[in-house]
Amino acid sequence: MNLCSILKYTASIFHDVIKIRNMESREFLELMECMQRIFPERANSNLFLELYEIFPEGFVVALDDGKIIGFAIGILSDEGKGRILLIGVDENYRCRGIGTRLLKKLLMNLRSSGAVEIELEVRVSNKRAIEFYQKNGFIKIRRVSGFYEDGEDGYVMVKKL
Numbered sequence: 001m002n003l004c005s006i007l008k009y010t011a012s013i014f015h016d017v018i019k020i021r022n023m024e025s026r027e028f029l030e031l032m033e034c035m036q037r038i039f040p041e042r043a044n045s046n047l048f049l050e051l052y053e054i055f056p057e058g059f060v061v062a063l064d065d066g067k068i069i070g071f072a073i074g075i076l077s078d079e080g081k082g083r084i085l086l087i088g089v090d091e092n093y094r095c096r097g098i099g100t101r102l103l104k105k106l107l108m109n110l111r112s113s114g115a116v117e118i119e120l121e122v123r124v125s126n127k128r129a130i131e132f133y134q135k136n137g138f139i140k141i142r143r144v145s146g147f148y149e150d151g152e153d154g155y156v157m158v159k160k161l
Helices: 003-013 025-038 045-054 098-112 127-135
Strands: 018-022 059-064 067-078 081-089 117-123 139-144 154-160
Touching: 018 098, 025 045, 025 059, 025 067, 025 081, 045 067, 059 098, 067 098, 081 098, 117 127, 127 139, 127 154
Parallel strands: 081 117
Antiparallel strands: 018 059, 059 067, 067 081, 117 154, 139 154
């Protein structure tokens, strides 16, 4: 049994300890601090505040004892289409099913808001994320050359709801 399997088993025993819910506006700064730890290059507070004001249902957080330890952010991009922008879990909380729970809650929110298809982009080198999304029903539909700022290619992945 590998470390992730042990952590997932332990997490299943204490499943109720980590709460997954929609973010409240008063938690925005804490979300940005969490995002800064996980994705320092993506933590643009002005952009995410604007997105939150447009679609607050697209901001889901994971909390341990009231502290944000993970998040999922998505938007409605077109009629019937949603887009996942970011999913992140603090390093010390990974491999416990928190990312899956965040994703499921975000997908539920997007579906409730009218989305029938969800799209996302992921780095071709991020094998762990690709596997995570495939395990959750996403399929690769195309590769986009130079998608990321550093020139790396990205995969566009889609899931029908």
